[in-house]
Amino acid sequence: MHLALYREFRPKNFDEIVGQDYIVRTLKNQIKLDRLSHAYLFCGPRGTGKTSTAKIFARAVNCTHSIDGNPCDMCAECVALSEPNTDIFEIDAASNNRVEEIRDLREKVGYPPLIGKYKVYIIDEVHMLTDSAFNALLKTLEEPPKHVIFILATTELHKLPATILSRCMRFDFKLLAINVLVEHLKNVFDKKSIQYDEKSLHLIAKAGEGSVRDMLSIADSVASFSDNKIDYESAERVIGLSNKDSIKNILNAIAEKNVANLFTSVKSALGSGKNIQVLCKEMADFIKNLVMIKSGIGDYSILDILPGEYAQYSYMASQFDLNYLKTAFSKFAEIELDLKYSINPENLFESACLDLINFEERAYVPVNKPVINPVQSQVEVKPIVTEKEQTEIEKVWGNVLIKVKERNLFALSNALTTVNKVEKIANKLIIHTNDQGSYQMIDNQERISVILSLVKLFDDSIAGVEVEYDKSNASKNDIKDSLKEVFKTKIKFKE
Numbered sequence: 001m002h003l004a005l006y007r008e009f010r011p012k013n014f015d016e017i018v019g020q021d022y023i024v025r026t027l028k029n030q031i032k033l034d035r036l037s038h039a040y041l042f043c044g045p046r047g048t049g050k051t052s053t054a055k056i057f058a059r060a061v062n063c064t065h066s067i068d069g070n071p072c073d074m075c076a077e078c079v080a081l082s083e084p085n086t087d088i089f090e091i092d093a094a095s096n097n098r099v100e101e102i103r104d105l106r107e108k109v110g111y112p113p114l115i116g117k118y119k120v121y122i123i124d125e126v127h128m129l130t131d132s133a134f135n136a137l138l139k140t141l142e143e144p145p146k147h148v149i150f151i152l153a154t155t156e157l158h159k160l161p162a163t164i165l166s167r168c169m170r171f172d173f174k175l176l177a178i179n180v181l182v183e184h185l186k187n188v189f190d191k192k193s194i195q196y197d198e199k200s201l202h203l204i205a206k207a208g209e210g211s212v213r214d215m216l217s218i219a220d221s222v223a224s225f226s227d228n229k230i231d232y233e234s235a236e237r238v239i240g241l242s243n244k245d246s247i248k249n250i251l252n253a254i255a256e257k258n259v260a261n262l263f264t265s266v267k268s269a270l271g272s273g274k275n276i277q278v279l280c281k282e283m284a285d286f287i288k289n290l291v292m293i294k295s296g297i298g299d300y301s302i303l304d305i306l307p308g309e310y311a312q313y314s315y316m317a318s319q320f321d322l323n324y325l326k327t328a329f330s331k332f333a334e335i336e337l338d339l340k341y342s343i344n345p346e347n348l349f350e351s352a353c354l355d356l357i358n359f360e361e362r363a364y365v366p367v368n369k370p371v372i373n374p375v376q377s378q379v380e381v382k383p384i385v386t387e388k389e390q391t392e393i394e395k396v397w398g399n400v401l402i403k404v405k406e407r408n409l410f411a412l413s414n415a416l417t418t419v420n421k422v423e424k425i426a427n428k429l430i431i432h433t434n435d436q437g438s439y440q441m442i443d444n445q446e447r448i449s450v451i452l453s454l455v456k457l458f459d460d461s462i463a464g465v466e467v468e469y470d471k472s473n474a475s476k477n478d479i480k481d482s483l484k485e486v487f488k489t490k491i492k493f494k495e
């Protein structure tokens, strides 16, 4: 039976963990010096080794003959703990997030371990716990029994309450640099006698996007496709094209407002065995390239495409309006994580696509020029919003800010100072911020309706308000200087 590479090469001790040297050294030292903490927090992107490290740590703290901090794999404790056992608990908070489950855990932590010195609770995706479950967990973290160690793991640190953070020893797992991934991949291929060339190593490592697990899953597909003789062409084919075709079909269906084609394209993309979360991520990546091309970027080191693909991308980009692409990009980026926890991810994904079909200002821009060569890559961007309309909406926004201040809505007013761009799209006001805290503060039904009611005082054609979190700082200076001038006396814009 073929064992997936990422399973076969899952690290069995600290020394096999790739690229998290600082964390590994610290944990090993704690074991050697017997200075263990009762609660650890492992945070960082998925696929960076949080759970593997937690499992190794759980065995190492119980090992009676540990070698340089590593579990020896020989002693009775190591042997017993490598089988299913009652001392190491793995809880996925995404599916066990209710307060009852944490209460149940609290009851059980009282009983001493059966095998070694410690019971270790590994709580994965801990940010998914409900508020009451957090409170229950907190009580246990406040006075943990001596024989208990908690390891909380999360991809979303900002969703954890400060009370939990302050009780844990925190380790930040990092995405791996490409050269580290290449080295590891080379090692794996050599051990498995898989043939490869340098160029394909890089391509596969890059596709892993910093994650060993993702890289090895991709490597698996490429190796099977090329019968263990990997060359650049086969790697490119597996990684690139198969994905891009289905993405293009979906995007085309959206562009043509063809609902029937949309459903068929999604179905066939998933029919080829693709995971919907991966599909969604690829949609976001693909559209990001279109956004960049549309914004005039022609540099391959920034664009994530291969030379030779530019013409195709450029053609796709020309079919959409820039604002539309930005909306589409945020939409897919936004639902990517939700998909993982959705009961019916397919519906969620399809409804996001339908939203885009219905998006009013999709503004098809007809292609009337030959496809542009990357060397002279200034793609003309036709704004759908005129200069005058933009000035109007910024005036409205200025007035709204004054009202917010007048009404002494301090928290909201503070959050709104980080807004660096406002747009009116159809009958919606979209406000942009690249400050995550402010975004979370504003993106709340009650506050949005306050903003809407104030906006309506100055422009009653607006029927909705949306706030968008721009991760990049690209739109930082989009607020017009003139607007800052006008309201300088009353509003302080954050510089």
Ligand SMILES: [Zn+2]
Residues within 6 Å of the ligand: 062, 063, 064, 065, 066, 071, 072, 073, 074, 075, 076, 077, 078, 079
């Ligand atoms: Zn041992």
